[in-house]
Amino acid sequence: MIPFNCPYCVGTEAELIATAFANKSISGDGPFGKKAQIQLEKQLGVKKALLTTSCTHALEMAAILLDLQPGDEVIIPSYTFVSTALAFVMHGATPVFADIRPDTLNIDETKLEILITHRTRAIVVVHYAGVGCEMDTIMDIAKRHNLIVIEDNAHGLYGKYKGKCLGNFGTFATQSFHETKNITCGEGGALLINEQSYIERSEIICEKGTNRSRFFRGEVDKYTWVDKGSSYVLSDILAAFLHAQLNEADKIQIKRKTIWNYYYEHLQDWAITNNIRLPIIPEHCEQAYHMFYLLMPSLETRTNFIKYLKENKIAAVFHYLPLHQSDMGQKLGGKKYNCPVTEDISDRLVRLPFFNDMSEEELNIVTKVVNTF
Numbered sequence: 001m002i003p004f005n006c007p008y009c010v011g012t013e014a015e016l017i018a019t020a021f022a023n024k025s026i027s028g029d030g031p032f033g034k035k036a037q038i039q040l041e042k043q044l045g046v047k048k049a050l051l052t053t054s055c056t057h058a059l060e061m062a063a064i065l066l067d068l069q070p071g072d073e074v075i076i077p078s079y080t081f082v083s084t085a086l087a088f089v090m091h092g093a094t095p096v097f098a099d100i101r102p103d104t105l106n107i108d109e110t111k112l113e114i115l116i117t118h119r120t121r122a123i124v125v126v127h128y129a130g131v132g133c134e135m136d137t138i139m140d141i142a143k144r145h146n147l148i149v150i151e152d153n154a155h156g157l158y159g160k161y162k163g164k165c166l167g168n169f170g171t172f173a174t175q176s177f178h179e180t181k182n183i184t185c186g187e188g189g190a191l192l193i194n195e196q197s198y199i200e201r202s203e204i205i206c207e208k209g210t211n212r213s214r215f216f217r218g219e220v221d222k223y224t225w226v227d228k229g230s231s232y233v234l235s236d237i238l239a240a241f242l243h244a245q246l247n248e249a250d251k252i253q254i255k256r257k258t259i260w261n262y263y264y265e266h267l268q269d270w271a272i273t274n275n276i277r278l279p280i281i282p283e284h285c286e287q288a289y290h291m292f293y294l295l296m297p298s299l300e301t302r303t304n305f306i307k308y309l310k311e312n313k314i315a316a317v318f319h320y321l322p323l324h325q326s327d328m329g330q331k332l333g334g335k336k337y338n339c340p341v342t343e344d345i346s347d348r349l350v351r352l353p354f355f356n357d358m359s360e361e362e363l364n365i366v367t368k369v370v371n372t373f
């Protein structure tokens with residue numbers, strides 16, 4: 001069986017974890033955590049990166065930083081992972097579900113303004129498959145309505161929009177280092193902060209509502225409870241793992257680019273003949289090579305396609321079910337949202353196996369089987 005995903009090790013993880021033990025520092029905010037944070041800041045060009053236990057938790061931190069009041073609304077694409085909405089709902093937001101563009105499957109910026117009310121506080125965007133949303137337009141809308149933008153950049157690490165790394169546009173951005181992402185430490189994440197004024201409070205929220213970070217920098221003489229927060233810091237064992245992977249980021253991205261290009265080249269003719277749409281990457285976006293998806297002509301074709309691949313020992317999977325139609329989404333008033341593109345895409349999208357050390361032989365098998373469907 002060719003799996004859909006397979007966790008990847010660069011080879012130096014165990015050695016660096018052993019060093020973390022030798023350092024006698026395995027809790028959060030240790031030597032490897034500091035290294036990985038600086039690495040992310042340098043690689044992406046962001047002001048501040050804080051490692052967290054997950055992307056979900058980084059999104060929760062962003063939600064806490066918004067100081068949401070009952071009735072405050074946050075606009076979120078319906079076509080995304082649960083956490084994008086969950087984190088804000090957990091901290092008091094009413095989610096407002098937005099539809100996506102039919103080309104990039106990113107939040108449709110042309111349909112954003114009709115969703116804005118006097119209660120809207122923020123817009124959360126997801127760079128689907130690591131292809132940038134229309135950030136110029138989105139940031140302009142946010143500025144005019146005094147809204148905060150949060151980029152859920154779980155797919156988009158190292159992707160670029162108009163030459164600038166994704167994660168640089170919103171006030172906050174979040175990364176995931178879950179096993180299924182380009183760079184991993186098993187479970188982990190990061191909050192990226194682009195506005196200086198939020199950095200100090202972010203550190204406090206990350207450290208259980210205490211001023212521990214300032215205390216250890218010698219800026220205050222007491223370490224005490226000062227705000228809301230939770231236990232969001234990443235253990236230095238996992239930070240060591242992450243540091244090992246971040247060191248190899250260029251190589252990992254090149255591997256993934258090769259896989260993506262192989263799929264594109266070997267499926268292009270088949271796609272045209274069979275009315276199947278391949279991913280669209282706008283000229284001004286450099287994608288992050290997070291996934292390779294196909295848009296099948298119908299739900300029925302997709303079901304048959306996934307079954308056909310399974311019979312040929314290849315695991316292919318569909319993706320998000322629209323959040324506004326989920327049980328929880330319905331409880332939160334999802335019925336009133338009209339997201340026809342989300343609903344259509346959700347029925348037709350399928351993802352092919354995609355992992356860092358996928359071999360040319362495996363790619364050859366997958367593309368050959370797909371070509372016979």
Ligand SMILES: *Cc1c(COP(=O)(O)O)cnc(C)c1O
Nearest residue numbers: 054055056081083154176177178
């Ligand atoms: C993976 C993912 C998350 C959640 O990441 P965790 O690190 O598992 O919390 C959130 N949003 C999107 C778009 C994702 O793909």
